[in-house]
Amino acid sequence: MLDFAIFAVTFVVILVGAVLYLYPSSRRVSGVPGLNPTEEKDGNLQDIVNRGSLHEFLVGLHDQFGSVASFWFGRRPVVSLGSVDQLQQHINPNRTTDSFETMLKSLLGYQAGSGTGGTEALMRKKVYEGAINKTLENNFPVLLKLAEELVGKWQLCPKSQHIPLCAHLLGLSMKAVTQLAMGSRFSDDTAVIRFRKNHEAIWSEIGKGYLDGSLEKSSSRKAHYESALAEMESVLKSVIKERSGQGSSRSTFMDSLLQANLSERQVMEESMVFTLAGCVITANLCIWAVHFLSISEAVQEKLHQELIDVLGDGPVSLDQIPRLRYCQQVLNETVRTAKLTPIAARLQEVEGKVDQHVIPKETLVIYALGVVLQDADTWTLPYRFDPDRFTDESVMKSFSLLGFSGNQACPELRFAYTVAAVLLSTLLRRLRLHQVKGQVVEARYELVSTPKDDTWITVSKRD
Numbered sequence: 001m002l003d004f005a006i007f008a009v010t011f012v013v014i015l016v017g018a019v020l021y022l023y024p025s026s027r028r029v030s031g032v033p034g035l036n037p038t039e040e041k042d043g044n045l046q047d048i049v050n051r052g053s054l055h056e057f058l059v060g061l062h063d064q065f066g067s068v069a070s071f072w073f074g075r076r077p078v079v080s081l082g083s084v085d086q087l088q089q090h091i092n093p094n095r096t097t098d099s100f101e102t103m104l105k106s107l108l109g110y111q112a113g114s115g116t117g118g119t120e121a122l123m124r125k126k127v128y129e130g131a132i133n134k135t136l137e138n139n140f141p142v143l144l145k146l147a148e149e150l151v152g153k154w155q156l157c158p159k160s161q162h163i164p165l166c167a168h169l170l171g172l173s174m175k176a177v178t179q180l181a182m183g184s185r186f187s188d189d190t191a192v193i194r195f196r197k198n199h200e201a202i203w204s205e206i207g208k209g210y211l212d213g214s215l216e217k218s219s220s221r222k223a224h225y226e227s228a229l230a231e232m233e234s235v236l237k238s239v240i241k242e243r244s245g246q247g248s249s250r251s252t253f254m255d256s257l258l259q260a261n262l263s264e265r266q267v268m269e270e271s272m273v274f275t276l277a278g279c280v281i282t283a284n285l286c287i288w289a290v291h292f293l294s295i296s297e298a299v300q301e302k303l304h305q306e307l308i309d310v311l312g313d314g315p316v317s318l319d320q321i322p323r324l325r326y327c328q329q330v331l332n333e334t335v336r337t338a339k340l341t342p343i344a345a346r347l348q349e350v351e352g353k354v355d356q357h358v359i360p361k362e363t364l365v366i367y368a369l370g371v372v373l374q375d376a377d378t379w380t381l382p383y384r385f386d387p388d389r390f391t392d393e394s395v396m397k398s399f400s401l402l403g404f405s406g407n408q409a410c411p412e413l414r415f416a417y418t419v420a421a422v423l424l425s426t427l428l429r430r431l432r433l434h435q436v437k438g439q440v441v442e443a444r445y446e447l448v449s450t451p452k453d454d455t456w457i458t459v460s461k462r463d
Contacts (some may be wrong), residue, residue, distance in 0.1 A: 032079050032357050035061065043072030047238030054443035055342035058082065068357055078364045081354065082371040084378050084398050089354045090365065102117060108229070110269045126261075128270050132254035132411045135180045136418055138251045140318045141421060142179050146172055147426040154459050161257050162436055162456040165287045169423075172197070173283035176419055177275055181253040182239045193277075195235065201228035203280060206447060223232040236268045236275075270342065274412070281340075282416040284450050288338040289331060289420055291441060292385045294433040294457045299387055303330055304428045304462075316425040324421060329387035331417055335373075335404050339449050342370030344403070369402055372444065431459040 001059050037043040044057075051057040058080055059067045067083035102200075150172050157163060174196050178186035180306075186192050188416075205225045243254055251259075253274060257267040293300045305325045334340070344367040352359045359365060374382040378398055380389065389395050403409060427433075436456045444452045 025272055032068055032070040032077075033065040034080075035072070037067075037072040037075075041074065043074050043076070043448065045073065047071075053342075053445040055370040055449075056369075057337065058343070058371055062368060062371050068354055073364065076364060078366060079354075079357070079359055080366040080368050082368040083375055084372055084401065087367055087372065088401060090352065090359075090367075108269075108272065110272075117145050124266070124270070127257065127260045127262065128274075129259070129411045130416050131253045131270070132274065134251060134256045135253040136415065137179045137318060140339040140422075142319065143422045144315050144426070146175055146179075147422050149429055150423070151426050154427070155461065157459060159460045162458060164454045164456055165290055166283075166451060166454040168284040169290070170196075170279070170283040172423070173279050173286065173419065177278040177282065179252075181271060181278070182236075183243065183252045183254070185239060185242070195232070198232040198235075199276065199279060201225060202232065203276060203447075206276075208216070232275075233268060233272065235272050238265065240264055240267050241273075277412040278415055280448050280450075281412045282419045284338070284340060284448050285334060285413075285416045286420050286423055287451065287455060288340065288449075289334040290427070290433060290457065291451075291455050292334055292337065293330070293424075293428075295435045296385055299330065299385070300428065300433060303327060303424065307425050307429050311425060311429070313323060313429075316422060318418070321418060321421045324425070326387065327421055327424060328417070329390040330424070331420055332390050332399060332404065333385060333387040335413075336379070336399070337373075337383075337454055338443065339370040339373050339445070341448055342373075342445050344368070344369055367402075370449075372402065430462060432462060434458045434460065 035044055035047070038047055039045070039176070048054055048057040051060060057071075061071060061080060062082035067081065067086050069080050069082065071078050071080070081090055150168060154163060171192075174192055175186065178192055178195055186195065201224060205221065239254060240258070241264075243252070244258060254267060254271055257270055262270070293303070303326055306324060310320060310323050321327075346364040346365050346367075348359050348361055348365050350359050372378065376382050379395070402407075404413065434457060436458060439456060441455050442452045443449045
């Protein structure tokens, strides 16, 4: 399974740390073509930094060496897979361990759960996924209210006013995740703003500071990160105590965890993972979707027509979302075109083989998802935003294999799809979206792809 795909770079960092500390150095790359280490101690780390991100480094690596290529993290060899065919050979569809949970929790200093046995880890994973599904069912009116509030503000904007997508949609996502995770305490904007400040301090270091080693070199940054993490944990623990033993007509994510008889510490850890993951994934899916629709008038109008045909004038309901098939295609194509999660990774547990290449046990294997998502051998006209490509069954099969749809999609992404569907169904039936002329939108590739700078649109009212 590719549940770990959403926090890919985090996994790379943790896996690298695990490899460097737990296993002896090796210079063997099993004959896989690739780069020699630039530096004895750091391998190709400086090459990655020079390219700007691990994703951009992997694009160049696979352009030079093909779909199976190697490089070096420190003194350890790494194998990167950059095509659907090679990934299909390597992915184990029956895997039940959750690499996302293991790696992200390790980064945060939490017990990953795998050390207590696979059965408990699987149970925790099911509880986590069930809690997300349940909170969407119980709190769907909250999502409708938040979307209505945001669209209402946009309706008041003059046609010439530039609307900052990143600022507004990160705010929407933060409110949605905190209220659905922890309840009415976060109906107060002050609480959300304080939570957002700590969230951003933690996320920025997870996305960059651990990868390039800069966090460890700056005592002030490390202290700021640790302070933000401690404060965020304190808030989560405080909410747990408030909600423990309380009856509530609106069961939150945290309530579902408490009802599953997890310990206070386990509830805190799962809530941290969900709030970190849910906010960033949801925000950036919404940002990219609205941006692409603003520059794709035909797609926008086709989606608008589907919304009218399926929903009429009424608000969307949770059970109607699966009927919005073109909306699903738009969101799938948003994930693909934006390369929403460009990297994933696994530690090779047993010796394996891809094509003619043997991958030794304990080798770090990277799934270059950003490379695969724009591979011309898999996607026709890969740089074009074209939701209609997802009417092709073979395209959906490839997309599902990569972990972006179906049962293999991670629960945070499924949550994000629901929020985005609510937003688009509310927004497009009232407003037209327009691009700002002359604007150049560039992506920053870290854990999740996000615009380098805020992205702007204008809106006009529909007749």
